Amino acid sequence: MMSEKATSASEGGKARVKAYGSIAAVVLLAVLAWWYDPSWLYGWLKVLHVVAVIxxxxxxFYLPRLFVYHADAEAGGEPAATFVVMEQRLLKVIMAPAMMVSWVVGLWLAWSGFGLLGLWLWIKIAGVVGLTVFHVFLSRAARKFALGRNTMSARQWRMANEIPTVLMIVVIIMVIIKPFA
Structure with a gap:
């Protein structure tokens, strides 16, 4: 079992200060961009949105795959402990910030580009709500894994891994084809 922490408390504190500083800088830049509304803003926000969504x-896609392997790992063993660290970092460092940026920038783009009109946009938003619900489900599952309380088999996690694929296909169809427009 892992006896040492991957990072010290002081390193975590430094990372926290850097993260809050970065968030403050991004918020300040966002307010300035919103205030001045330069012509290039919409295009760059689309780029940011696509990167965040990806x-x-x-x-x-990856977290349920980690759960497949974690479900097969011996509880309390070194591989299980490694999976807990991997799952938590994936959620906190990549998934949660990317989800927040996807939502904030996506809603801004929808409002400024379409005025929230069109059935296709509401179906897309419903698909994104479904992805968010799945994200919350995965976050709770990661906490259960960390506590040694997983209730799903590796096979069930493989099947759950298809949920974001189906929702992603719905969202992409709504964005590119725009049926019901």
Missing amino acids: SWMVGL
């Missing part, structure tokens, strides 16, 4: 989707 990052979030990678996590939504």
Whole structure:
């Protein structure tokens, strides 16, 4: 079993200060950009949105795959402890920030680009709500794994891994084809 922490408390504190500083800088830049509304803003926000969505989707595909292997690992063993660290870092460092950026920038783009009109946009938003619900489900499952209380088999996790794929397909169809427009 792992007896040492991967990072010390002081390193964690430094990382926290850097993260809060970065968040403050991004918020300040966002307010300035919103205030001045330069012509290039919409295009760059679309880029940011696509990067955030890709990052979030990678996590939504990878975390259930980690759960497949974690479910087969011996509880309390070194591999199980390693999976806990991997799962927590994936959730906290990649998935949660990417989800938040996807939502905030996506809603801003929808509001400024479409005025939230069109059935296709509401179906897309419903698909993203489904992805968010799945994200919350995975977060809770990661906590259960960390406590040694997983209740699903590796096979069930393999099947759960298909949920974000189906939702992603719905969202992409709504964005590219725009049926019901």
